[in-house]
Amino acid sequence: MSSSAPAALVMLYASPIKVNKEFGESSVKHFLALIRNSLHKPLNNQYAPMLLEFCKLLRRVGYEDPLYVSCRNALGSLLENVATSNSHGSALPDNVKELIGVQEIFPFVSELSKRLSRDLVSSMELTGCVGPLGTDVRDFAAFLLPLCKAITEQVAFKDGTGYKHPLYGEEIEFLHRIFLDLLYRMDQCLHKMEDHLTGKGKGDSDGAQTRWSQYLSILKELNIISKLYEDAEERFWAVLQLRRSSFCVLIVKYAKRSDDNQWILKHKDVLDFESRRHLAMMMFPEVKEDYEELHEMLIDRSQLLEESFEYIGRAEPESLHGGLFMEFKNEEATGPGVLREWFFLVCQAIFNPQIALFLACPHDCRRFYPNPASMVNPMHLDYFKFAGRVMALALMHKVHVGLVFDRVFFQQLAGNSLISLEDIRDADPCLYNSCKQILQMDAEFIDSDALGLTFVREIEELGSRTVVELCPGGKSIVVNSKNRGEYVKLLIQHQFVRSISKQVEQFRDGFGDMLCKPNDSGLNVVSKTCLLTSFFQSLELQDLDLMLHGSEGSLNVEDWKAHTEYNGYKENDSQIVWFWKVSITSGSLFFQ
Incomplete structure (x- = not known):
């Protein structure tokens, strides 16, 4: 740097003399190769200023120049690595601030946003034009990350008179214009997608889908920007709500396990069942078909539960x-x-009432929640962990098991321990009706102590009856018109949360074992809990019902036929033709 080596090499590269140009190009590429292959991360502090210098000089050669693009890619990757390695805090790492300033980052963001806007327009055309390039989207995300963190530091600082005057006023204003432009382009693109999906669009359908591949990544970056501006986030999600059908198609087609999809999961109201299921299923590791890695089980039917526990639970x-x-x-x-x-x-077998692990809802025998009296089985907590693993494995392998969870159980799996009166309607209709009556009774009647209620709950276990206080001193607190709401709340919490907390915890632990991917086996308890909670929070109870039990309607043979893959057969083989003929003729009766 002190000898102006970057300037000399770029001067050679820009030379009209072929040998000089080749020497300059090979030297810069050699430098880039050293950076990519370097195992010494501390050297990033020295690489960044040189990369920035190369980018500034090569930008004069041309924004489309391949050597400039390579240097820009390398700088973006370096900044991304430094920033993400310090992502535990919201502030921009000091070493990034020292490496490259916001004013120097912003030209890259501006340049790349213009390319993306142009490419989004071209992706809507009916020609063979491709859409945004993956490298451009990755570069845009890489430079945007430190920029947004730097802006957040300034805007988020409050003093007694309101928000501090931002240091990067011009950049903040221009970034907002970038957001509005790209959001407008994405709205147009998603609308165009809808035309193709409904058959209204013209042109090559396969080519159109190729152009959609980067849309989801761009939306992710727009979501990041939207958090910096008042009302921008509402505007962003309003567009996705309007273009819900095409947004959900993007998720199912292009969301990957390696992606961070939490930004989508937090807004499941704009998703449909298929997209919610897809995002949830990607939290499981991909089931491998490699016979060398199969977990083999040889089980005696007469010892089904015990031997299954040994194979899975242990x-x-x-x-x-x-x-x-x-x-x-x-x-x-x-x-x-x-x-x-x-x-x-x-x-x-696990949900068999005789095992006493789970209770069935009185009016829906396929719906279950943990039994507070499960301790009659000395190994009940081990079996709850085993049950969590089995249910997670059933989801992983896409097997319908013929039973579902009650809402009080589902809510706690999703990390919500505040169970409401309406949540217990199916689990205990008698208690639901009793609590409803207490809340609706005449105030004078309640205050007369005609019911004789105090803040206690009677529990019958193993043939004996015990009285448990719902709060300290509950035996001496009479239920009246003023505290009856609190009484009902504490009664529900004790029966459906406190009394089954250990069972739920063990089930969650077993379920979470299956969510952790092989390379994440060292996840700490907090990370595992967050992943587990995200899984259930990303779904509605009805979604999990469909995933575990399947549809209540008859089998759609035409839909089955349309989604069948053949191994060793072709669709027009005689045996296949006969099979579908019999299936369609017989209808759902054939599958009873």
């Missing part, structure tokens, strides 16, 4: 993250059908 979580191979003793059948049968049978 296994290391990582060994269950691949595929499962299931075989019943003294039976020749193997394969996916046997595995599905095992899942169904073991789930029926």
Whole structure:
């Protein structure tokens, strides 16, 4: 740097003399290769100023110049690595501030936003034009990250008179214009997508879908920018609500396991069932078909629950993250059908009332929640953890098990321990009606102590009856018209939260074992809990019902046929034609 080596090399690269140009280009590329292959991360502090210098000089050669683009890519990657390695705090790391200032970052953001805007326009055209390039989107995200963090530091600082005057006023204003422009372009693109999805669009459908591949990544960056400006976030999600159908298609087609999808999960109201299910399922590791990594089980039907517990409950979580191979003793059948049968049978056994782990809702025997008296089984907590693993594995392997969770159970799996009166309607209709009556009774009647209620709850376990105080000194607190709401709240909390908290905790722990991916087996308890909570919060109860139980309607044979993959057969083979003919003719009766 002190010898102006970057300027000399760029001068050679810009030379009309071929040998000089080649020497300058090879030297800069050699430098870029050293950065990419360097294992010494502390050297990033020295690389960044040189990369920035190369970018400034090469920008004069041309924004489209391939060597300039390579240097810009390298600088973006370096800044992204430094910023993400310090992402535990919201402030911009000091070493990034020292490496490159906001005023120097902003020209890259401005330049890349113009490219993205131009490419979004071209992606709507009916020609063979491609949409935004993945490299441009990644570069835009890389430079945007430190810029947004720097702006957040300034704008978020408050003194006694209001917000401090921002240091980067011009940049903040221009970034807002970038946001509005790209959001407008994305709105147009999503509207164009809807035309293609409904058959109104013209042109090559496959080519159109190729142009959609970067839309979701751009929306993610716009969501980040929207948090910096008043009303911008509402505007952003209003657009996605309006373009809900195309947004959901983007999620199902292009959201990946390696992506951070939390920004979407926080707004599940703009999603449909398929997109919510897709995001939730990606929290599981991908089921592998490699026979060397299968978890093999050989189970005696007469000892189904006990032996299944040994194979699943005692296994290391990582060994269950691949595929499962299931075989019943003294039976020749193997394969996916046997595995599905095992899942169904073991789930029926776990939720069998005689096991006393779960209780069925009185008016819906397929819906369950943990039994407060499950301790009659000495190993009940181990079995709750086992149950969590089995249910998670059933979801991983996309097997319907014929049963679902009650709302009081689902709410706690999602991290919500504040159970309302309406939440217990199905779990305990008698208690629901009693509490409803207490809340609606005449105030004078309640205050007369005609009901004789105090802040206690009577529990019958193992043939004996015990009285538990709902709060300190509850035996001496009479229920009246003023405190009856609190009484009902504490009664519900004790029966449906406190009394089953250990059971829920163990189930969550077992379920969470399956959510942790193989390379994340060292996740701490906090991270594991957050991942588990995100899974259930990303779904509605009805979504989980469909994933565990399936649709209540008859099987749609045409839809089944449209989504069938053939292995060793072709669609027009005689046997396949006969199969579909019989299936369609027989209808749902064929599958009873």
